Amino acid sequence: MSNKSIDRRGLMLVISSPSGAGKTSLSRKLMEEFDDVVLSVSATTRDPRPNEEEGTDYYFKSRETFQQMIAEGAFLEWAHVFDRFYGTPRADTEAKLDAGQDVIFDVDWQGADALHDQMPNDVVSVFVLPPSIEALRDRLAKRPGSTPENVDRRMADAEKEIRHWRRYDYCIVNDDFDAAYSQLRRILLTERMKRLRQRRLEPLVRGLLGEG
Numbered sequence: 156m157s158n159k160s161i162d163r164r165g166l167m168l169v170i171s172s173p174s175g176a177g178k179t180s181l182s183r184k185l186m187e188e189f190d191d192v193v194l195s196v197s198a199t200t201r202d203p204r205p206n207e208e209e210g211t212d213y214y215f216k217s218r219e220t221f222q223q224m225i226a227e228g229a230f231l232e233w234a235h236v237f238d239r240f241y242g243t244p245r246a247d248t249e250a251k252l253d254a255g256q257d258v259i260f261d262v263d264w265q266g267a268d269a270l271h272d273q274m275p276n277d278v279v280s281v282f283v284l285p286p287s288i289e290a291l292r293d294r295l296a297k298r299p300g301s302t303p304e305n306v307d308r309r310m311a312d313a314e315k316e317i318r319h320w321r322r323y324d325y326c327i328v329n330d331d332f333d334a335a336y337s338q339l340r341r342i343l344l345t346e347r348m349k350r351l352r353q354r355r356l357e358p359l360v361r362g363l364l365g366e367g
């Protein structure tokens with residue numbers, strides 16, 4: 156294959172963190188730096204918001220279609236949240252991996268577990284931790300629209316999420332953004348070199364051994 160980017164199978168970079176720990180900014184920067192890193196596009200039964208586009212933000216589905224897709228096993232994982240369904244399409248993910256794209260999943264620990272169960276050889280999981288509870292509270296309080304009540308609620312949610320940190324392959328403490336980003340990109344670059352992901356190795360080694 157002449158296209159260098161598809162000499163390898165992409166990986167599934169599953170990133171979780173309590174909200175406010177910096178996961179979204181880290182993911183965004185990775186996609187800015189690397190053309191072949193993309194965000195997973197989920198399917199949902201909720202209505203599109205004004206600025207959202209089909210296929211970019213979500214695949215918008217009717218309830219009936221979504222339920223049929225569940226029955227057909229079309230999702231790697233799915234969840235029922237606030238009476239709406241959300242799910243990760245299996246075929247879409249598989250096509251991206253096959254095309255050599257690394258796919259970022261911004262999911263909580265339950266989503267991370269489910270993805271790992273389905274695709275154990277493809278998932279690389281990263282948990283982003285805040286440097287201290289004060290720093291987390293400070294970041295949440297500085298968000299636009301934050302109120303003391305929603306900061307308290309997010310702090311309680313954060314604690315629940317942090318309890319699951321041991322399930323992840325890697326943990327990054329996001330004290331300094333540039334240092335945390337540098338760690339994340341090294342994880343990506345190293346994981347890309349895993350033997351299982353490098354497609355050229357089999358034919359190369361067959362040639363080296365005079366077997367091809």
Ligand code: 5GP
Nearest residue numbers: 197198201232233234236241242243262266
């Ligand atoms: P929103 O409706 O604001 O876009 O998302 C609501 C919630 O659904 C968020 O917490 C988001 O993480 C979750 N969500 C979005 N896509 C998926 C998915 O594919 N699987 C799961 N399990 N949750 C999702």
